Amino acid sequence: MKVCTIGCGGHSSDVHGPAQQKAASQRGIHLAACCDLNESLAEKYRARFGFERSYTDIQTMIDRESPDVICLIVPTHVTCDLAVDIIRQGIPLFLEKPPGLGTAELDRMRAAADAGKVPNQVAFNRRYMPVVARTHDILETHLPPEAVQQINYEMTRFDRRDADFSTTAIHAIDAVRFLARSPYQEVQISYREMPWMGGGVAAFTLDGTCESGTQVRINIQPIAGKTSEGACIHAAEHTLRLSLLGADGRQFQGYLEHWQKDRLAERFQVTGDLIDRNGTYGEFSAFLDAVSEGRAPAPGLDDCHQQMTLMEALRRRLPRVDFAETLRLSLKPELVISRQP
Template sequence: MACADVDPGRAESYRAAFSYQRAYTDAFAMIQAERPDAVVLVVPVERTCEMGAAILERGIPVLIEKPPGRTVAEVDRLIAAAATGNRSGAPVPHQVALNRRYAPLVRELRRRLETVPGPPQHLRYTMVRVDRRDPDFSVTAIHGIDAVRYLAGCDYTDVRFRYQEIPRLGPGVANVFLDAVMASGATAHLSFCPVAGVLVERAEVHLHDHTFFLEVPMWAAFDAPGRLQHLHRGTLVEEVHGQPSAPFEQGGFDAELAAFLDDLQANRFPAPDLRAARQSVAVAEAIRAHADRFA
């Protein structure tokens, strides 16, 4: 229908690229004029809470780009806005764009974990990037934090953090390592190395007699189009290769938007919602604060 950006040139180029009918420089003027059935909110994280709350308070369903706020307090404000924006008493439908949950190979791993006996014993998630000198990498690390919760099927109960700071590359640049215990009793190790030599995301899940190796194909990464391997007692029993499709399909971006719209059309509440994303934000907030422990 329409798109908005505070920069008129970007708004118009986006409109032309994606065949929107109109472009605006004021998001709320657009909402008032167009009366959309739903909104996709992709703004700097500093604006997410303010704008997301205003949209939810108007009763408009919204897909919120990750992270849905910098802090748990901001997430709670959004949850409250969703609760008050719907006259029926039910929360306004919304979804948080944690796209790893919709990446085809990640979803396939989750499906297969539900078919093997016993719960996961240990999970490992590695996120490596090239020259990402962000002073706050937690806004990207939240993807790995959330992916482990999704694959484990439960929350963290205890997380300990270690930071390997690299000040010569800029303020806040650091490798970050998490050692965690999940509510199921499984353990997890997460590594975030933003200034290494390759773009990869990889996961391992170990169960009794079973191990899964996953190469997550994010943004045409080194491992693209990705691969999932299932080993049983030392033998490779199955290998699934990702489809050589566009990066936005391999990474789950296309599927998460389709799921959001399909759920709205079918009167289902989308997932993950703000409550489901809350702990992922809490752990990311702990990284931003250079905490030693989250429990």
């Protein structure tokens, strides 16, 4: 399988390049070429991760290399236009989250993918972190979605003064939906603005209910005293506590305790390389498997509408998203989410 990648900046080099390199070593894929507007970055990426050639023009690379799949790891504001162009050429696409700046861009990409039946996967890596995957397996074994009473998820970061933290917060939104195994039904959102920390800096709390009846709470604190991420899940006679980050707050690790009837039923500790612990190799490998076997990769663009709707709501500081009302009235989410309860 011939792989090309677009975007050779810091995030791609830190996260996706190592996963691509490992896939070439363990799976025998062909790292054909990488592309970036910055010729120096493209060449450094090529040399570091083992790609054969580097380019500064996307279409030239596609025409010369005829890739079987493309990885798109670029700034969010250019993702949609590039993705649509690639998809319309029928090339299976692995793209960095979030898939666009909002639901309108997501819908453009979905329409292109659906029209050409082009496989695609969004890089929501939490789903492929071993600690999250193991938690999901335990839930599937012991508890149907409607039996889960509550999911509490917390994402804290240190000194993240992003004007728009919603593009990071979407990771938590997707992780909760994945663990709930049920779509969101309604979500209330509260905000704590901190203008003295910078324009747009704010903490968010999302309180909601899934269609299964599960109550969810997501706390997002971008400027806390410690970087951490984790969740606690409660059901009758079951509690699962999981930590996604290591003690230093920088290295994705993974630790899980499953308690049943007040006894520790399982303790799960993740080891191995960083790209295994943080799910980036797992998600890329799953994408390659799906394309090779003719299956739909997951999560695809079609599975991201709720996550993007909530991301957009955070950016617009909307107080409520009612997916049930959206479904009943067959309205676009932006016509409903601004309504007060």
